[in-house]
Amino acid sequence: xxxxxxxxxxxxxxxxxxxxxxxxxxxxxxxxxxLKSTRGVEAVLRDRLRTQFGxxxxxxxxxxxxxxxxxxxxxxxxxxxxxxxxxxxxxIIDRLAEDGLxxxxxxxxxxxxxLVRLTRKGQEEFARQAGAHRxxxxxxxxxxxxxxxxxxxxxxxxxxxxxDGS
Amino acid sequence: xxxxxxxxxxxxxxxxxxxxxxxxxxxxxxxxxxLKSTRGVEAVLRDRLRTQFGxxxxxxxxxxxxxxxxxxxxxxxxxxxxxxxxxxxxxIIDRLAEDGLxxxxxxxxxxxxxLVRLTRKGQEEFARQAGAHRxxxxxxxxxxxxxxxxxxxxxxxxxxxxxDGS
DNA sequence: CCGCGATATTTCAAGCTCAAACCTTTTTGG
DNA sequence: CCAAAAAGGTTTGAGCTTGAAATATCGCGG
Numbered sequence: 001x002x003x004x005x006x007x008x009x010x011x012x013x014x015x016x017x018x019x020x021x022x023x024x025x026x027x028x029x030x031x032x033x034x035l036k037s038t039r040g041v042e043a044v045l046r047d048r049l050r051t052q053f054g055x056x057x058x059x060x061x062x063x064x065x066x067x068x069x070x071x072x073x074x075x076x077x078x079x080x081x082x083x084x085x086x087x088x089x090x091x092i093i094d095r096l097a098e099d100g101l102x103x104x105x106x107x108x109x110x111x112x113x114x115l116v117r118l119t120r121k122g123q124e125e126f127a128r129q130a131g132a133h134r135x136x137x138x139x140x141x142x143x144x145x146x147x148x149x150x151x152x153x154x155x156x157x158x159x160x161x162x163x164d165g166s
Numbered sequence: 167x168x169x170x171x172x173x174x175x176x177x178x179x180x181x182x183x184x185x186x187x188x189x190x191x192x193x194x195x196x197x198x199x200x201l202k203s204t205r206g207v208e209a210v211l212r213d214r215l216r217t218q219f220g221x222x223x224x225x226x227x228x229x230x231x232x233x234x235x236x237x238x239x240x241x242x243x244x245x246x247x248x249x250x251x252x253x254x255x256x257x258i259i260d261r262l263a264e265d266g267l268x269x270x271x272x273x274x275x276x277x278x279x280x281l282v283r284l285t286r287k288g289q290e291e292f293a294r295q296a297g298a299h300r301x302x303x304x305x306x307x308x309x310x311x312x313x314x315x316x317x318x319x320x321x322x323x324x325x326x327x328x329x330d331g332s
Numbered sequence: 333c334c335g336c337g338a339t340a341t342t343t344c345a346a347g348c349t350c351a352a353a354c355c356t357t358t359t360t361g362g
Numbered sequence: 363c364c365a366a367a368a369a370g371g372t373t374t375g376a377g378c379t380t381g382a383a384a385t386a387t388c389g390c391g392g
Contacts, residue, residue: 019301019304022312023304023312024300024301024303024304025300026312026315026316026319027303027304027307027308027310027312027315028300028303028304029315029316029319030307030310030315030316030318030319030322031207031303031306031307033318033319033322033323033326034200034203034204034322035204036322036326037200037322037325037326038200038201038204039249040249040326040329041197043249046350050350050351056377056378057378058377058378058379074340074341075340075341075342076339076340076341083205083206083209084378084379084380085379085380085381086340086341086342087341087342087343087344087379087380087381087382088378088379088380089341090341090342090343091342091377091378091379092377092378095377109388110339110340110387110388111386111387111388112339112340112341112386112387112388113339113340113341113387114340114341134190134191134194135185135190137190137193137194137197138185138189138190138193138194140197141193141196141197141325142193143324143325143328144193144196144325146188146189146192146193149192149193149195149196150192150195150196152196152199153192153195153196153199156196156199156200156202156203157199158309159203159307159309159310160199160202160203160206162309163206212380216380216381222347222348223348224347224348224349240370240371241370241371241372242369242370242371250348250349250350251349251350251351252370252371252372253349253350253351253352253371253372253373253374254348254349254350255371256371256372256373257347257348257349257372258347258348261347276357276358276369276370277356277357277358278356278357278358278369278370278371279357279369279370279371280370280371
């Protein structure tokens with residue numbers, strides 16, 4: 001009896017798709033490997049961001065989003081882009097603002113909303129971090145040739161698109 | 167000028183490997199897609215675990231590890247298997263123990279260590295959750311045929327092995 | 333111009349996460 | 363035998379994360 005993964009074989013009621021256990025297990029195994037890979041890479045990135053820049057992944061993600069949208073982003077747009085809860089972003093922006101890396105700018109016509117923008121200091125700091133980050137990632141994924149990376153990227157794009165579009 | 171991703175082009179000092187920017191960017195793009203995919207899947211799993219079982223991913227992961235090692239695991243082994251900090255596991259086990267899903271068993275010859283084991287209730291509960299979990303994952307990755315899943319799994323295994331081994 | 337649903341954001345409680353500090357017990361080297 | 367190092371766990375402090383509730387503002391229909 002092949003016992004692998006989170007193996008258990010209780011009588012699970014089959015879903016509407018009526019798929020084979022082996023197919024499920026093949027995909028489950030893929031999932032566990034993807035998880036292992038991404039967690040491993042994330043752990044390294046988190047550690048380096050911490051030790052070399054005194055920062056964190058969430059902070060980096062936020063700054064990356066703001067760098068990509070130079071005109072600024074509303075809090076809700078930010079949480080939308082990053083796909084995290086809006087309550088979450090509040091705290092991260094609070095701390096980035098304390099460090100003088102971002103500012104909240106009042107939106108003229110709307111006293112509810114505010115636009116978040118990188119400060120000059122924030123832009124410079126992000127440029128430094130992003131440069132290092134790119135090299136770190138490329139090193140960590142060095143096993144993938146650029147061609148394979150591109151091919152896999154396209155494949156994931158297909159899959160992701162199917163989710164987004166429905 | 168192709169501006170994509172966390173784009174910035176500050177003069178980053180080239181590492182010892184002296185690699186091309188385009189290669190870095192191709193891998194960075196792959197990384198962002200992997201992240202997007204895994205986060206998306208994780209979000210769905212977390213939500214279903216919460217709404218359908220009143221549980222969380224970390225709890226599920228711990229129970230899966232314990233199910234795989236029926237004889238029990240020491241706290242340190244558990245954090246080693248899950249690749250999370252040992253201080254982290256303490257809290258999760260505390261809460262699982264409160265719910266009667268796991269127990270801490272004293273190790274005979276060593277008064278420091280304790281073996282964590284699923285209770286009968288924990289085994290049954292995990293069996294239920296794992297069955298659902300497997301189907302959820304398979305559905306979420308349904309875009310990958312079993313063959314492609316197997317191929318990708320092998321590819322990730324190679325990459326992961328290279329990291330573990332050195 | 334007033335109420336009321338929609339929108340933008342913050343606050344809150346609970347849980348996860350890490351690194352570092354801290355006990356306790358065990359093992360090891362003199 | 364005994365001090366010092368190593369091993370097993372917990373505690374602590376700060377930050378991240380979510381979902382839900384609270385707050386404030388906007389805009390629309392009447």
